[in-house]
Amino acid sequence: MVKPDGVRRGLSGEIIRRIEAKGFRVIALKRMRIDQELAERHYGEHRGKPFFAGLIAFITSGPVTTMVVEGPDAIVQLRRMMGETDPAKSPPGSIRGDLAVSIDENVIHGSAAPDDASREIELFFRPDEIVT
Numbered sequence: 001m002v003k004p005d006g007v008r009r010g011l012s013g014e015i016i017r018r019i020e021a022k023g024f025r026v027i028a029l030k031r032m033r034i035d036q037e038l039a040e041r042h043y044g045e046h047r048g049k050p051f052f053a054g055l056i057a058f059i060t061s062g063p064v065t066t067m068v069v070e071g072p073d074a075i076v077q078l079r080r081m082m083g084e085t086d087p088a089k090s091p092p093g094s095i096r097g098d099l100a101v102s103i104d105e106n107v108i109h110g111s112a113a114p115d116d117a118s119r120e121i122e123l124f125f126r127p128d129e130i131v132t
Contacts, residue, residue, distance in 0.1 A: 001124075004062035006107035007031070011099055012065040015108060018095060022081060024071035028121075028130040033063050042123055058104065066124045070132070075117060078110050 002012045016026060034042070039056045046052045069078060083090025083097045087106055090097035100106040111117035121130070 001067070001109040002065035003105070003107055003109055004058065004064060005101075005105035006099070007063050007065055009099075009107075011107055014099070015095060016065075016067070018081065019067075019069055019078070022071075022077065024069045024074055024078070026067050027070050027132050028068035028125050029065070030067075030125075030129070031063050031065050032124070034059050036060060038123060042120065054104070068121055068125060068130055075111055075114065079112070082108050082110050 002015050006012060006015065012031075016029075020026065036056065039059045040047070043052065043055050043059070046055060071077070081095055083094030083100075085096075085106060086103040087096040087100035088103075090100070092098065095108050096106050100108075111120050
């Protein structure tokens, strides 16, 4: 997902370009606004943590570009491409290392594990929106 800061800055195309250039296929893609209820379901594991309210406020602050990406070892490789959550700790060449400005606005979200990916795909896409 390209987060609201990335969409505001016009980075969706660049991020998708990098993903496709690596050899992955984007099999579902849409621009949308995440409402409060969906945001709370998406970030449910963080409920009760001090940063939860800010996280919800940020992800609902503007449109996002959601996508489903497929390819060999996609989760591990995409997370490596993304870089660290804190862009200051992300290497040059990574998406966050090159494009993000702060830990709070780090331009991209990616699933951490297959179960997370399945849950998140179900949150953001209907089965008929995924074209393989």
